[in-house]
Amino acid sequence: MGNDFIQSLTEAVVNYEVEDAVSAAKRALEAGVDPVAAIEEGLAKGVRIVGDKFGAEEIFLPELMVAVEAMKQAMTILKPAINKSSRVEKSLGRVMIGTIEGDIHDIGKSMVGAMLTVAGFEVVDLGTDVSVERFIAKVKEVEPDIVGMSALMTTTMLRMKDVIEGLRKEGLREKVKVVIGGVPTSSEWAKEIGADGHGWNAMEAVKVAKRLLHQPEERS
Amino acid sequence: MPRFSHSKRPRLRLLSEEDIEKIHVGSMKLLEEIGVQMHNDRALKLLNDKGAEVDFKTRTVRVPQHLVKECLLKAPSTIRLYSRDGKHDRLLERERVTYNPGSSALFFLDSETGELRRPLSRDLARLVRLTDALEYIQAQSTSLVVSDVPEEVADRYRLFIVLKNSPKAVITGAFSIDGLHDMKKMLEIVAGGEKELARKPMAIFDTCPSAPLKWSEINSQNLIDCAKSRIPAEIIPMPQLGATGPVTLAGSLVQHNAEFLSGLVLAQLVNPGTPVIYGGSPTTFDMRHGTARLGAIETMMLGCSYSQVGKYYGLPTHMYLGLSDAKIVDTQCGLESGIAIVLGALAGINVISGPGMLNFENCQSLEKLVIDNTTCGMALRLIDGVRVDDETLAIDLMRKVGPGGVYLSEKHTLEWFRKEQFMPSALIDRKEWRTWKNEGSKSTLQRAKEHVAKILKEHQPEPLPDDIRRDLDAAAESILKSHKISA
Ligand code: B12
Numbered sequence: 080m081g082n083d084f085i086q087s088l089t090e091a092v093v094n095y096e097v098e099d100a101v102s103a104a105k106r107a108l109e110a111g112v113d114p115v116a117a118i119e120e121g122l123a124k125g126v127r128i129v130g131d132k133f134g135a136e137e138i139f140l141p142e143l144m145v146a147v148e149a150m151k152q153a154m155t156i157l158k159p160a161i162n163k164s165s166r167v168e169k170s171l172g173r174v175m176i177g178t179i180e181g182d183i184h185d186i187g188k189s190m191v192g193a194m195l196t197v198a199g200f201e202v203v204d205l206g207t208d209v210s211v212e213r214f215i216a217k218v219k220e221v222e223p224d225i226v227g228m229s230a231l232m233t234t235t236m237l238r239m240k241d242v243i244e245g246l247r248k249e250g251l252r253e254k255v256k257v258v259i260g261g262v263p264t265s266s267e268w269a270k271e272i273g274a275d276g277h278g279w280n281a282m283e284a285v286k287v288a289k290r291l292l293h294q295p296e297e298r299s
Numbered sequence: 300m301p302r303f304s305h306s307k308r309p310r311l312r313l314l315s316e317e318d319i320e321k322i323h324v325g326s327m328k329l330l331e332e333i334g335v336q337m338h339n340d341r342a343l344k345l346l347n348d349k350g351a352e353v354d355f356k357t358r359t360v361r362v363p364q365h366l367v368k369e370c371l372l373k374a375p376s377t378i379r380l381y382s383r384d385g386k387h388d389r390l391l392e393r394e395r396v397t398y399n400p401g402s403s404a405l406f407f408l409d410s411e412t413g414e415l416r417r418p419l420s421r422d423l424a425r426l427v428r429l430t431d432a433l434e435y436i437q438a439q440s441t442s443l444v445v446s447d448v449p450e451e452v453a454d455r456y457r458l459f460i461v462l463k464n465s466p467k468a469v470i471t472g473a474f475s476i477d478g479l480h481d482m483k484k485m486l487e488i489v490a491g492g493e494k495e496l497a498r499k500p501m502a503i504f505d506t507c508p509s510a511p512l513k514w515s516e517i518n519s520q521n522l523i524d525c526a527k528s529r530i531p532a533e534i535i536p537m538p539q540l541g542a543t544g545p546v547t548l549a550g551s552l553v554q555h556n557a558e559f560l561s562g563l564v565l566a567q568l569v570n571p572g573t574p575v576i577y578g579g580s581p582t583t584f585d586m587r588h589g590t591a592r593l594g595a596i597e598t599m600m601l602g603c604s605y606s607q608v609g610k611y612y613g614l615p616t617h618m619y620l621g622l623s624d625a626k627i628v629d630t631q632c633g634l635e636s637g638i639a640i641v642l643g644a645l646a647g648i649n650v651i652s653g654p655g656m657l658n659f660e661n662c663q664s665l666e667k668l669v670i671d672n673t674t675c676g677m678a679l680r681l682i683d684g685v686r687v688d689d690e691t692l693a694i695d696l697m698r699k700v701g702p703g704g705v706y707l708s709e710k711h712t713l714e715w716f717r718k719e720q721f722m723p724s725a726l727i728d729r730k731e732w733r734t735w736k737n738e739g740s741k742s743t744l745q746r747a748k749e750h751v752a753k754i755l756k757e758h759q760p761e762p763l764p765d766d767i768r769r770d771l772d773a774a775a776e777s778i779l780k781s782h783k784i785s786a
Contacts, residue, residue: 190589
């Protein structure tokens with residue numbers, strides 16, 4: 080019984096049907112399906128299938144992004160129900176991501192968020208033009224394992240340093256890993272400002288995130 | 300007998316008059332019903348005072364059609380861009396084309412090592428001196444973001460290097476509000492004062508709305524400040540099709556046009572009659588790699604299409620063309636750049652920025668620049684067209700030479716061959732096979748390297764007069780000082 084509901088969640092994601100995913104999530108909850116199973120075996124499975132197809136160059140970014148959107152929307156229905164059940168969600172970790180102050184380049188950052196979601200991370204996206212103060216306040220609130228910062232301009236990438244310094248001042252630096260990315264950044268720049276990692280693209284972002292949280296390179 | 304489907308010499312037109320009308324109407328509707336967000340209080344107030352519908356909470360401006368139309372009529376359809384020596388002035392109007400290097404590359408392709416690296420001031424100085432020498436790259440641009448000066452002043456420093464190394468006019472842009480003021484000061488020194496600069500603009504400033512339908516504070520303020528000083532502003536919408544604009548070409552043209560028009564209205568309200576160029580740097584978003592593709596055929600089609608809309612409004616036009624997504628100077632690099640350079644010329648786009656650029660719009664290469672220069676020369680020859688008159692029809696000549704004769708030693712050949720044939724530099728290989736082989740079987744890239752080295756060794760740009768140089772150096776120094784940087 081529960082299996083059918085879970086399968087329809089997977090199908091909605093695999094068929095890129097956002098509305099179907101939402102209604103399948105509602106039906107699953109009404110039928111008493113464990114929300115954690117619905118997420119893990121239903122939605123996440125679908126997104127993984129889509130991710131594999133993307134990796135195999137069978138499908139393109141619009142399909143991937145819509146599948147992730149379907150998962151996100153269905154999650155908003157399923158997540159509140161988890162608190163009541165005793166089991167904890169098994170995500171690879173929580174990543175908070177945003178584009179730095181003064182910079183409104185959104186797309187690369189969002190792709191990184193999508194790929195991390197596909198890989199099994201929980202992603203909190205702060206959007207663009209995120210001030211140093213907001214990054215720090217949000218670290219306190221969201222308690223992420225990783226903070227991801229994106230900068231597409233040589234001028235704005237300087238602010239990344241301020242975030243790291245701010246985290247240090249607030250005594251938060253040891254609690255989170257910091258990963259940076261965006262065209263003008265590099266692993267040298269990451270080292271210079273004291274970040275833990277750098278990624279050239281969304282695939283690398285996933286690898287770096289996994290490595291930093293001591294997780295195996297490949298998910299079995 | 301004659302059954303012509305067109306009257307004048309044909310040029311490239313991708314849109315019919317009806318298509319243009321539809322795009323225009325669509326943009327008007329967008330501006331009136333949805334509006335644009337403008338993150339600039341002064342702009343919002345001005346637009347509100349002049350009859351636009353402004354929601355100050357959401358910072359949304361809805362512009363009534365009549366206001367757009369009034370403003371369109373105020374913008375000049377001809378811009379004369381002045382050069383310091385008066386020898387390289389450019390008229391931006393009708394079908395005239397001016398090529399300049401692609402701007403603000405973050406990287407430089409070092410020809411000695413073949414590696415991509417951050418650019419240094421001396422790289423930019425070399426690029427500017429090379430451009431100065433290149434016949435078909437008729438204007439300069441602040442083409443590299445150099446890494447050996449602090450980031451806060453990088454925008455000003457680029458212009459400083461250009462002004463010192465070449466008299467050609469510059470297509471530039473600021474990275475901040477203060478940046479534009481400092482850059483204006485430098486230009487005034489070269490032009491001989493504020494009034495002189497307004498009367499004889501020597502630079503165009505690029506300013507970009509943030510697709511979709513948004514203006515950041517910096518960019519809208521840059522536009523306002525240009526308008527105040529009557530510095531030509533190039534408004535550059537840059538939707539990425541499928542990411543920050545509709546994936547359909549027509550839809551993105553509507554959005555592009557609405558973004559442009561919102562900027563035009565702001566500029567004309569600040570200072571009626573201020574020069575504005577209908578520009579753009581749209582890209583197609585690669586659905587596999589998520590890259591912003593400059594070398595895609597659709598990117599080129601967009602430029603050729605919106606420039607038709609710009610011409611419909613009677614405005615000078617601009618587009619980023621002649622760039623390649625390739626990472627090295629190879630076949631992909633040549634074909635993507637070449638196609639775009641030719642299409643842009645055929646479309647009669649007035650300012651074409653892009654030569655020298657590769658790796659999307661992230662990298663400049665001196666070798667690519669000299670190769671593109673040749674393509675630009677070919678494209679300019681192309682739009683010069685086929686001259687048809689008694690002399691070029693050469694009936695008398697054919698009567699004289701007759702069947703089986705030879706034309707090579709005829710005076711007519713001597714008189715006309717330079718006018719009719721484009722002579723490329725030694726960069727283009729036109730030798731027969733054995734000669735080419737005996738000379739070392741050189742590739743285009745090898746020849747380009749030699750060509751670059753030769754020009755840089757031989758070419759002396761027209762130097763700045765001593766007094767101007769002194770003032771410019773002093774201005775640069777005081778800019779550095781105001782940022783607490785020691786020169
Ligand atoms: C599209 C674009 C815009 C759009 C952005 C729309 C949007 N909603 O995002 C708009 C029009 C708004 C825009 C505005 C401007 N832009 Co712009 N823009 C670009 C462009 C063409 C593409 C960027 C993009 O989306 N790429 C596609 C994505 C998928 O790639 P990506 O961002 O690099 O992300 C990948 C990786 O970098 C990495 N990554 C990214 N973030 C992160 C984070 C982490 C944690 C990790 C691990 C990895 C990672 O993974 C991503 C996926 O693979 C670039 C040129 C270029 N080719 O990069 C210029 C570019 C970045 N822009 C530039 C400039 C100058 C500007 C403006 C100042 C223009 C102006 N003069 O008005 C304004 C500034 C606005 C502001 N304050 O931010 C310059 C920067 C130069 C410099 N000095 O640094 C560039 C390089 C173009 C150029 N050569 O001039 N721009």
